[in-house]
Amino acid sequence: MTTMGIDPAQLGDDDLIRELRQLHLTRSDTFFHGSDDALSRHTSRTNELESEYLRRYPDREVDPERLREGARQRS
Numbered sequence: 001m002t003t004m005g006i007d008p009a010q011l012g013d014d015d016l017i018r019e020l021r022q023l024h025l026t027r028s029d030t031f032f033h034g035s036d037d038a039l040s041r042h043t044s045r046t047n048e049l050e051s052e053y054l055r056r057y058p059d060r061e062v063d064p065e066r067l068r069e070g071a072r073q074r075s
Contacts, residue, residue, distance in 0.1 A: 004041065004045065005019075005045060008048050008049050008051070008052035009052060011052070013056070016049060016052060016053060016056075017053075019049055020046075020049050020050065020053060023042065023045060023046045023049065024046075026042070027042065027046070030042040
């Protein structure tokens, strides 16, 4: 599945989170200025890492303000 980088399942929690944060920081640059191959790889790597994070933390904390009901209360 993984063609570049370390298999996400092999990363420790801190490394997984660091990699995710880095990918999210570089997304705009890759989207606006990267080649089609770079964007495709960025997307697939992000999906790999996000899937692994969700596998490890299926009950992750969700901020109520990020839900529809929270948005309605702000309006």
